[in-house]
Amino acid sequence: MSTLLAFDSALKEIERSANRRVTHHTISLSDAVGHILAEDIHAPMNVPPHHNSAMDGYAFAYADWQAGKAFTVSQRIAAGQPPQPLLTGTCARIFTGANMPDGADTVVMQEEVEQVGEQVVFKCAPTLGDNVRPSGQDMHQGQAVMFAGDTFTPMHIGLLSSLGLTEVCVYLPLRVGLLTTGDELIPAGQPLKVGQIYNSNGPMLSALVAQSGHQVSRCIHALDTPEATEAALKDLIACSDVILSSGGVSVGEEDHVKGVLEKMGSVHLWKIAIKPGKPLVHATLDGVPFLGLPGNPSSTLVTYHWFARLLLSVCAGKKVNRPASYLVDAGFNRHKVIQRDEFIRVSIGDDGLAYAHSQQSSGALLAACESQGYLHIKANTQVEYGCSYAFYPFSAF
Numbered sequence: 568m569s570t571l572l573a574f575d576s577a578l579k580e581i582e583r584s585a586n587r588r589v590t591h592h593t594i595s596l597s598d599a600v601g602h603i604l605a606e607d608i609h610a611p612m613n614v615p616p617h618h619n620s621a622m623d624g625y626a627f628a629y630a631d632w633q634a635g636k637a638f639t640v641s642q643r644i645a646a647g648q649p650p651q652p653l654l655t656g657t658c659a660r661i662f663t664g665a666n667m668p669d670g671a672d673t674v675v676m677q678e679e680v681e682q683v684g685e686q687v688v689f690k691c692a693p694t695l696g697d698n699v700r701p702s703g704q705d706m707h708q709g710q711a712v713m714f715a716g717d718t719f720t721p722m723h724i725g726l727l728s729s730l731g732l733t734e735v736c737v738y739l740p741l742r743v744g745l746l747t748t749g750d751e752l753i754p755a756g757q758p759l760k761v762g763q764i765y766n767s768n769g770p771m772l773s774a775l776v777a778q779s780g781h782q783v784s785r786c787i788h789a790l791d792t793p794e795a796t797e798a799a800l801k802d803l804i805a806c807s808d809v810i811l812s813s814g815g816v817s818v819g820e821e822d823h824v825k826g827v828l829e830k831m832g833s834v835h836l837w838k839i840a841i842k843p844g845k846p847l848v849h850a851t852l853d854g855v856p857f858l859g860l861p862g863n864p865s866s867t868l869v870t871y872h873w874f875a876r877l878l879l880s881v882c883a884g885k886k887v888n889r890p891a892s893y894l895v896d897a898g899f900n901r902h903k904v905i906q907r908d909e910f911i912r913v914s915i916g917d918d919g920l921a922y923a924h925s926q927q928s929s930g931a932l933l934a935a936c937e938s939q940g941y942l943h944i945k946a947n948t949q950v951e952y953g954c955s956y957a958f959y960p961f962s963a964f
């Protein structure tokens with residue numbers, strides 16, 4: 568066990584050694600969801616640009632008001648209309664979103680107003696500034712509102728549209744090459760012969776890469792020989808910014824990935840103190856970062872979530888955040904002290920406790936689909952009923 572690298576050290580090492588691998592280009596803001604911003608954005612103007620009314624009502628100068636005063640309505644201002652300066656001692660009929668006239672600083676909503684002949688009387692005692700949205704309330708000119716590395720969400724599209732922007736500078740999508748290895752694997756859709764299984768990691772990795780917002784450049788399957796592995800890696804190097812593989816990273820004679828990496832490039836780390844996913848390997852091939860994920864499907868999933876996602880984020884120019892977690896009490900015991908950080912597939916019960924799926928084999932994938940996330944148990948500890956552990960919902964990845 569002493570040769571295994573600690574989980575946190577492996578995360579730090581992979582993040583430290585990675586660099587952005589993509590350049591940038593300009594796209595229409597309307598196409599930007601999921602893209603990564605390449606430069607900080609400062610607000611070119613105040614939003615809202617002018618003081619405006621938050622309510623349908625009457626705008627007036629607070630200094631003119633006294634209890635019971637009847638105001639003459641001197642103008643009517645609908646949203647979109649330029650107001651006239653307010654005549655002293657009067658009020659303006661005003662509607663939600665309409666600019667405040669110069670000279671007015673407070674709005675009383677129409678429900679609080681009584682019509683007395685041609686005039687209006689306020690039934691409430693207003694406070695200065697009531698129902699006025701000041702210019703710059705949302706964003707002020709020059710304020711940094713988005714940063715390089717931020718990923719566009721629909722909220723950002725709205726935000727930048729409110730600043731009048733129509734185009735943004737984003738990073739080009741990261742091209743991720745995928746290699747699956749194994750003589751026993753065939754693609755779904757063909758009949759299985761004895762000894763064969765379907766390749767599930769290839770399609771799963773393609774989907775994970777797409778879910779993370781990157782592009783699969785090519786997905787190649789190689790038989791378990793050094794020659795086939797090397798040829799596939801050469802093809803992937805030519806068309807990819809980063810390469811991920813599944814399988815062939817353990818110690819058997821049929822595991823060729825690590826040997827080929829040592830021949831073709833440099834291996835930075837191999838074998839991490841985690842379960843599942845121990846034989847993860849990190850290397851560089853012709854300048855292209857490479858991560859070899861263990862072939863057991865749940866090991867592939869866990870190492871993608873924790874390590875590949877991190878590597879791809881840095882290479883894509885994306886701001887790196889540790890996945891969001893919260894503490895949850897365990898609804899089960901495991902008295903064995905574990906040697907490797909373990910990511911137990913769990914669901915949260917109606918009682919708020921985390922329950923481990925009954926099938927934790929790294930070869931089983933249904934357990935992940937039937938669970939809600941990982942309970943992270945640190946090396947050299949055990950699971951005690953009622954004690955708190957970090958829970959990472961799958962949606963955090």
Ligand SMILES: Nc1nc2c(c(=O)[nH]1)N[C@H]1C(S)=C(S)[C@@H](COP(=O)(O)OP(=O)(O)OC[C@H]3O[C@@H](n4cnc5c(N)ncnc54)[C@H](O)[C@@H]3O)O[C@H]1N2
Pocket residue numbers: 747748749751752764765766767768769813814815816817818819822843844845846860861862863864866929930
């Ligand atoms: N003597 C030892 N044997 C193993 C060790 C060890 O330390 N000493 N580690 C075990 C651990 S832990 C893991 S995890 C696996 C990882 O092995 P590999 O990365 O070399 O993966 P393979 O041997 O190629 O495959 C493992 C398993 O997964 C299936 N597989 C592989 N690729 C796919 C795919 N694309 N789709 C679906 N299933 C796949 C493969 O058929 C095997 O059953 O090594 C342990 N062994």
Ligand code: MOO
Pocket residue numbers: 841842843844845846861863865866929930
């Ligand atoms: O690391 Mo393996 O993933 O324990 O099965």
